[in-house]
Amino acid sequence: MWLRMLKTTRHVESQLRERLRVAYGSTLPRFDVMAALARYVDGLRMSELSGVLRVSNGNVTGIVDRLAEEGLVVRVQVPGDRRASLVRLTQKGREVFAAQAEAHEAWIDELLADFTPEEARMFSDHFDAISRNHEEEGR
Template sequence: MAQRGTDTTPEDAGAEASKARLRMWLRMLKSTRQVEAVLRERLRAEFDTTLPRFDVMAALARYESGLKMSALSGVLRVSNGNVTGIVDRLAEDGIVVRVQVPGDRRASLVRLTRKGQEEFARQAEAHEAWIGELLSDFSAEEADTLSDRFDAVSHKEDET
C-alpha cells in the first residue's frame, strides 16, 4: 500500500508542471528585464542612444537593400507609429536614408547610410560584449540548447 502523500495523479502532475512553467516564465521575464535595463543604460551612457534606435539599426543591418516601413515594423513587432519617430530621428542624424520605391509613390525603403553602418558596427560590438558579460554563466552548449528551445516556442506562436 502506498504512503499517503506520495501518490500523484496525472492531474496533480499536470498542475505541478504548469506551476513550474509559470515560475520559469516569471524568472525568465525578470532576467530579461534586468538584462534589458543594463543594455538601455549602457547604450545611453556609452553611445547617447536608446535601445529602440539600436533595434531599428540592427534590423536594417540585416537588410542591405533596406526595408519598407511596414516590413521594418513587422521585423521589430511594433506599430508603424513607433518606428516612424525613430526613423525620423535616425534620418536627421544621418544614420538612415529613405529611398523612394520605384513605381510606388507612397512607399519608401529605409536603409542604413555608410555612417549608420559604421555606427551600428561600433554599437553592435559593444552590445555583443555586454551580452557575453551578462550571460557568462551559460556555456556555449547551454546557450545553444536554450536558443533552440526558445525558437521552438516562437514557432508554436507562428503556427497559431
C-alpha cells in the same frame, strides 16, 4: 520558471538600455531599428520595418525621422510607387551601428557569462521549440 525568465530578461534589457545610453547616447529602440536595417542592405519599407520589429508604424516613424536627421539612415523613393519609400542605413549609419553592435555583443557575453556554450544551445533550442509550437498553433 516564467517569472525568473521574465525578471532576468528585464534585467538584461535594463542593462543594455543603460549601457547604450551612457556609451552612445542612444536607445535600445534605435539600436533595434538600425539592427533590422543592417540585415536588409537594400532597405525596408516602413511597414516592412515595423513588421520585422513587431511594432506599429507610429513607433518606428519617429525613430527613423531622428536617425535621418542625424544622417544615419536615408529614405529612398520606391520606383513606381510615389507613396512608398525604402529606409536604408547610410555609410555613417553602418559605421555607428557596427560600433554599437560590437559593444552590444560584448555586453551580452558579459551578462550571460554564467552559461556554458552547451547550456546556451540547450536554452536556445528550447526557446526555438516554444516559438515553433506557437507559430504552428497560429496557422
